[in-house]
Amino acid sequence: MAANEEEETTVSLVDVLEEDEELENEASAVLAGSDSDLCSFPQGYVKRQALYACNTCTPKGGEAAGVCLACSYKCHEGHDLFELYTKRNFRCDCGNSKFKQQCKLYPDKEQLNSENKYSHNFFGLYCTCNRPYPDPDDQVEDEMVQCILCEDWLHGRHLGCETPDSVELQEMVCGSCMNKNPFLWTYAATVATPGGRLEGEEEQKEEQKEMKSEELKKEGEPSTSRVTGGDEEEKTELKVERCKRRCEELEEACRMKELEGLGGPRRVQRGAVFWPATWRTKLCSCVSCQRCYVASGVSFLLDECDTVLAYETKGQRSEEAQRGHDPLMSALDNLNRVQQLEIIHGYNDMKTELKDFLQSFAAEGKVVTPDDIRRFFEQQQSRKRRRADGQMF
DSSP: OHHHHHHHHOOOHHHHHHHHHHHHHHHHHHHTTSOSSSOSGGGOSEEEEEEEEETTTSOBTBOOOOEEHHHHHHTSTTSOEEEEEEEEEEOOOTTSTTSSSOOSSOOOOOSOOTTOOOOGGGGTOBTTTTBOSSOTTOOSOOOEEEBTTTOOEEEGGGSSSOOOSOGGGSEEEOHHHHHHSTHHHHHHHHHSBTTOSOTTHHHHHHHHHHHHHHHHHHHHOOOHHHHHTOOHHHHHHHHHHHHHHHHHHHHHTOHHHHHHHOOSOOOOOOSOEEEOTTGGGGSOOSHHHHHHHHHHTOGGGGOTTOSHHHHHHHHHHHHHHHHTSOHHHHHHTTSOHHHHHHHHHHHHHHHHHHHHHHHHHHHHTOOOOHHHHHHHHHHHHHHHHHHHHHHHO
C-alpha cells in the first residue's frame, strides 16, 4: 500500500522539465515586456506593464497604489507583494504621497497620478466574490480569467456563462462591463464566441441593402423637367436631396447600425462574453462609434497593441533576443585561441553527456536523485583525471 502511494505521488523528470519550461515561458511573456532595472515613471502612463501592489507599504484600509517591476525588485524587496499581472495606462506610484519612503530608482515624482485606475485587486482581492487568490478557504479548483475592460480577475464559476476551450486565445468581457457598454451586445450575437454568423444573415443583409438602394433612387433622383426648368428653388431642393443621400450613405457605412438592422435572434444580455482573438477588427470605426468609445472610456479597443497577447509577444521576442547573447562566449573573448577551443569542446562534451544521462531517466520515467547527479559528476572528474594522467606519460 505504501509503495503504491509513493508511486502515485512520484513525478518523472519529463513532467518537471515540461512544467518548468511552461512556467518560465509564462514569466518571460509577462515580465520581459517591462524593464526590471529602471522605474517606468518617466515614461508616463505606460500603455501596458507588469504591476505589483505592496501590502507592506499600502495595506488594506489605506490608499490603493501600484508599483512597476523594477521598483518591486529594488524598493520593495522582501515586502508582501500582490502580483497584478498587467494593467493598461498606469504610472508607477512608488515613492509618491501614498508611501512613507522615497523611490530608490526615481525619487523626483509627482504627489499623485490622477489618471491611474484602481480596484480591489490592489488589496489582493479579486472577482465578484471579493476573495484573495489563492484562497485558503476555497477548495474548488477553478481557473481565473481577466476581463479586458475592468481588468479584474473572475472565477470561471462566477462568469455567468460557459467557459470555452482555449481561453488563453480569447478575450473576455465580464457581465458588469457588458452592461456598462451596451453597444457590445450588438456585436455579441454575430462576433462573440461561440457562434459564427446567424443563419441567413448574409442574405438578409443583402436584401436590406437593395431595399435601401431602391428607396434612395426614388427619393433622391430628380425629374428632367425639374433640372432643366431653371428654377432656383428646384435647384436648392436638388442640393438638399443630394446632401440627404450623402448623410444616409455615411450612416449606412456604420457597421454597428448594419448589425442593429438585422433581424433574427439576439444573444441573451446576461453574464460574461468571450470573444475570438480577431474580434476587435470587426468593431466599427466610423466617427460616431469612435465618439461612443471615447465617451465610454474604451477607445483602447481599436488599438491592436493594447491586447495582452500583443504585450506578451513583445516580451517573448525581447527575451529571445537576450538569450541570443551567451555570457560564456563573452568570457571566451579574454582567452587565447587554444584556450577557447579547449573550453568550448569541454563544455559541449559535458552538455551532451549530461543530456544523454538525463534522457535515460526520462525515457524510463525515473526520478533523478541527488545521488545520481553526484555520481555523474564524479564520473566526469574521474575521466578528466585519467586523461590528465595519460598526457603525463
